[in-house]
Amino acid sequence: MADVEVLIPQDVERESPGKVAQVDLRIRVHVVEKDGTTTATQPRALLLGGLSGDATQRVLREHPSVEWVHSFAAGVEHLLPQLGDYQGTVTNSAGLHGEPIAEWVILMLLTHAKQLPLLLEHHRNHEWQSERGEELGGKTLGIVGAGGIGGAIARRALGLDMEVIGTRSSGEPTEHIATMYKPDQFHEMLPRCDYVVVATPLTSQTTGLIGEPELRAMRDSAVILNIARGKVIQTDALLRALTEGWIAGAYLDVTDPEPLPADHPLWTAPGAVITAHTSGHSPRTTERVVDFFCQNLRLWLDGQPLRNMVDREREY
Amino acid sequence: MADVEVLIPQDVERESPGKVAQVDLRIRVHVVEKDGTTTATQPRALLLGGLSGDATQRVLREHPSVEWVHSFAAGVEHLLPQLGDYQGTVTNSAGLHGEPIAEWVILMLLTHAKQLPLLLEHHRNHEWQSERGEELGGKTLGIVGAGGIGGAIARRALGLDMEVIGTRSSGEPTEHIATMYKPDQFHEMLPRCDYVVVATPLTSQTTGLIGEPELRAMRDSAVILNIARGKVIQTDALLRALTEGWIAGAYLDVTDPEPLPADHPLWTAPGAVITAHTSGHSPRTTERVVDFFCQNLRLWLDGQPLRNMVDREREY
Numbered sequence: 001m002a003d004v005e006v007l008i009p010q011d012v013e014r015e016s017p018g019k020v021a022q023v024d025l026r027i028r029v030h031v032v033e034k035d036g037t038t039t040a041t042q043p044r045a046l047l048l049g050g051l052s053g054d055a056t057q058r059v060l061r062e063h064p065s066v067e068w069v070h071s072f073a074a075g076v077e078h079l080l081p082q083l084g085d086y087q088g089t090v091t092n093s094a095g096l097h098g099e100p101i102a103e104w105v106i107l108m109l110l111t112h113a114k115q116l117p118l119l120l121e122h123h124r125n126h127e128w129q130s131e132r133g134e135e136l137g138g139k140t141l142g143i144v145g146a147g148g149i150g151g152a153i154a155r156r157a158l159g160l161d162m163e164v165i166g167t168r169s170s171g172e173p174t175e176h177i178a179t180m181y182k183p184d185q186f187h188e189m190l191p192r193c194d195y196v197v198v199a200t201p202l203t204s205q206t207t208g209l210i211g212e213p214e215l216r217a218m219r220d221s222a223v224i225l226n227i228a229r230g231k232v233i234q235t236d237a238l239l240r241a242l243t244e245g246w247i248a249g250a251y252l253d254v255t256d257p258e259p260l261p262a263d264h265p266l267w268t269a270p271g272a273v274i275t276a277h278t279s280g281h282s283p284r285t286t287e288r289v290v291d292f293f294c295q296n297l298r299l300w301l302d303g304q305p306l307r308n309m310v311d312r313e314r315e316y
Numbered sequence: 317m318a319d320v321e322v323l324i325p326q327d328v329e330r331e332s333p334g335k336v337a338q339v340d341l342r343i344r345v346h347v348v349e350k351d352g353t354t355t356a357t358q359p360r361a362l363l364l365g366g367l368s369g370d371a372t373q374r375v376l377r378e379h380p381s382v383e384w385v386h387s388f389a390a391g392v393e394h395l396l397p398q399l400g401d402y403q404g405t406v407t408n409s410a411g412l413h414g415e416p417i418a419e420w421v422i423l424m425l426l427t428h429a430k431q432l433p434l435l436l437e438h439h440r441n442h443e444w445q446s447e448r449g450e451e452l453g454g455k456t457l458g459i460v461g462a463g464g465i466g467g468a469i470a471r472r473a474l475g476l477d478m479e480v481i482g483t484r485s486s487g488e489p490t491e492h493i494a495t496m497y498k499p500d501q502f503h504e505m506l507p508r509c510d511y512v513v514v515a516t517p518l519t520s521q522t523t524g525l526i527g528e529p530e531l532r533a534m535r536d537s538a539v540i541l542n543i544a545r546g547k548v549i550q551t552d553a554l555l556r557a558l559t560e561g562w563i564a565g566a567y568l569d570v571t572d573p574e575p576l577p578a579d580h581p582l583w584t585a586p587g588a589v590i591t592a593h594t595s596g597h598s599p600r601t602t603e604r605v606v607d608f609f610c611q612n613l614r615l616w617l618d619g620q621p622l623r624n625m626v627d628r629e630r631e632y
Contacts, residue, residue: 100451103476107426114423119591120433126583128575130594135416138600159475160419259444267442275435278446284454 003028004301005043007059007066010034012049016290020047023297032059045300047293048072049286053082060086068300070293073097074149075229076310077202090310091296096288097280098152101227101253104279105153105197106160108251109136112195112223117273137161142193144186144209145200145228146174153197165189169205190217195225201316202229210234215241223249223271227279230256235266242269253279319344320617321359323375323382326350328365332606336363339613348375361616363609364388365602369398376402384616386609389413390465391545392626393518406626407612412604413596414468417543417569420595421469421513422476424567425452428511428539433589453477458509459493460502460525461516461544467491469513481505485521506533511541517632518545526550531557539565539587543595546572551582558585569595 003026010031013020021029030040032051036058042065048056049072060066060083067088071079074094083090111117114133122129141157143150146166154164154176166174167181167189174180181189190196196218200206210224210233218224224247226233235256241247249271257264258277266272296306310316319342326347329336337345346356348367352374358381364372365388376382376399383404387395390410399406427433430449438445457473459466462482470480470492482490483497483505490496497505506512512534516522526540526549534540540563542549551572557563565587573580574593582588612622626632 099453099477100449103426103452104430104449106476107423107430107432110419110423110426111432114420114594116423116427116432117436119594120436120589122592123583123590126576126578126580128592130592130597132599133416133420133594133597135598135600136419137415156475159472160422161415260442262442264442267439273436274439274444276438276444276446278430278435278449281446281449282451283448284451 002026004045005030005040006297007032007038007040007043007046007063009047009049009051012047012072012286012290015286019290020294020297023294024301026301027297036062038063044068045297046070047290048079049289053078056082057084060084068306070296071310072289075201076316077229080310080312080315089306090312091306091308092310092316093289093292094308094316095148096292097282097285098149100282100285101149101279102152102156104253104275105225105227106156108225108273109141109157109160109162109195111273112249112251113139139163139194140165140192141195141197142166142189143174143177144196144198145169145206146177146180147199147201149227150177150197150199151175153199165192169200187214187217190214191219193218194222196222197225198228198232200228200232202231203315207231208234210237212237212240215246218247220245221248223247223251225251225253226255227253230254230258239265239269242271245270247271249273251275253277318342320361321346321356322613323348323354323356323359323362323379325363325365325367328363328388328602328606331602335606335610336613339610340617342617343613352378354379360384361613362386363606364395365605369394372398373400376400384622386612387626388605391517392632393545396626396628396631405622406628407622407624408626408632409605409608410624410632411464412608413598413601414465416598416601417465417595418468418472420569420591421541421543422472424541424589425457425473425476425478425511427589428565428567429455455479455510456481456508457511457513458482458505459490460512460514461485461522462490462493462496463515463517465543466493466513466515469515481508485516503530503533506530507535509534510538512538513541514544514548516544516548518547519631523547524550526553528553528556531562534563536561537564539563539567541567541569542571543569546570546574555581555585558587561586563587565589567591569593 005028030038032038036055045068047070071092113136115131140163143166146168151174165179166177251273253275321344346354348354352371361384363386387408429452431447456479459482462484467490481495482493567589569591
């Protein structure tokens with residue numbers, strides 16, 4: 001059987017050297033440079049990761065032989081418009097970023113419960129000053145878009161004795177979430193939550209999903225966390241919610257716009273904590289994505305259905 | 317049978333009104349004022365909580381009829397010297413503060429792993445700047461003095477996929493801690509840990525337990541957390557460890573001295589985070605202590621052995 005050229009970004013190959021080549025004797029790995037150039041002649045598969053949109057477009061334009069593209073990210077809303085005329089298979093890394101993101105969520109739940117920013121401020125001022133913290137145990141966490149990452153969050157929240165509820169467009173059950181609300185019950189779920197975490201993919205359905213009615217439906221003591229995409233929450237409504245006290249805080253790993261300009265009012269909104277798209281960072285992510293890609297590559301070579309196929313109609 | 321007068325600090329009775337009186341028809345609750353005065357004539361039991369040392373001493377001096385004192389705190393190293401000639405029973409609240417303290421520990425583990433203080437600084441500067449975070453999953457947490465609170469910490473750390481090991485003077489097993497080091501293996505445990513949390517009672521045995529040899533035995537990438545008592549760690553050695561990079565950080569809910577003076581060098585030591593004895597705070601603590609006291613009161617009235625008896629020789 002003929003050689004199979006597989007394209008891998010230079011940085012990814014450097015972090016996990018040789019792994020992809022070991023999947024099968026037929027595999028020939030070619031790295032993709034930052035500008036999208038490569039020494040491959042007839043590449044058939046492309047693992048993305050850290051490439052600019054321009055570089056991605058260049059690879060696909062110059063190599064129409066590519067028939068499978070794997071996204072390093074879980075969300076593909078940036079990737080899909082870059083694909084141009086490409087009509088081949090797209091897979092994503094949904095579920096592979098869940099561990100660090102779930103840890104980020106737990107960190108922010110506790111940061112809020114214990115008033116950590118205030119405690120750190122006392123430290124900076126050399127003040128021996130305590131604050132009355134809440135306990136997370138017994139509090140209710142609602143997960144909007146409770147898929148794989150939602151399950152990873154839920155498992156950890158249960159370990160902290162929280163109640164976990166969720167909602168998800170497909171209505172399918174998610175591990176570790178006992179009570180799942182149907183999409184049309186979304187507004188019934190919100191007032192039950194002490195914490196609401198947004199974990200839905202960004203699609204035309206979820207763009208602006210959280211606006212004034214949803215924020216007003218939340219308790220004024222509740223906080224919202226966003227580890228999905230900034231555009232799932234309407235920024236103007238969120239600003240009013242924080243300023244007028246509809247809710248008690250917003251822990252945002254993603255914002256709209258992004259990056260957030262230095263003069264944007266969200267930086268100074270009461271109760272806002274913004275962490276500049278860090279939640280998915282982990283030294284273990286590249287290894288997980290490459291391992292997953294290798295498993296999919298095995299399936300692909302064997303003519304089996306791939307995992308994490310992106311439905312371009314559904315947008316995730 | 318005769319009435320039994322029980323003394324309860326005003327603040328505690330206000331937070332959990334009527335509970336103690338409901339334990340038995342014979343119970344007559346009398347509140348203790350801030351200055352230690354009370355309307356009781358022959359009180360037999362004293363629930364402490366929020367009383368000054370002077371007030372505690374006054375109650376015991378003026379009411380030699382007291383035969384049982386229950387400490388709101390788990391640690392009794394402050395209480396024991398205040399007891400004077402009192403030779404009756406002492407019980408403590410060991411295990412009742414574990415939930416919020418364990419949450420504090422998880423918060424600090426994640427704060428370190430995700431570099432939260434740096435992320436919050438970027439926020440204050442309106443900088444869209446991410447940081448490479450570590451993942452807590454797979455890291456090793458070592459618990460020094462792994463009793464009840466250690467078990468509460470361990471359960472949550474396991475839920476975050478950490479490895480949990482521990483050491484404890486009694487050598488008895490603790491729930492959720494698979495690998496327990498014997499006290500004489502303490503120095504073997506330290507270099508295995510990414511995080512070391514000090515959770516031992518303060519006794520003459522544990523005063524200064526963590527000094528230069530112990531801090532040097534830790535990895536230079538490891539951090540220490542203290543939710544026990546400040547004097548368990550030798551402050552001078554800790555300062556050198558942080559300044560000279562023997563370890564990467566110290567998350568201290570307790571310090572020696574306490575309160576820490578504004579000009580103390582620990583405030584500015586690299587990697588130090590100090591939270592002014594807040595870890596045990598929870599709106600649920602008073603209820604837990606009163607409930608426990610009520611259970612013990614039932615046992616006491618029935619002539620049964622009390623739980624959480626303090627051994628004044630052992631000092632906890």
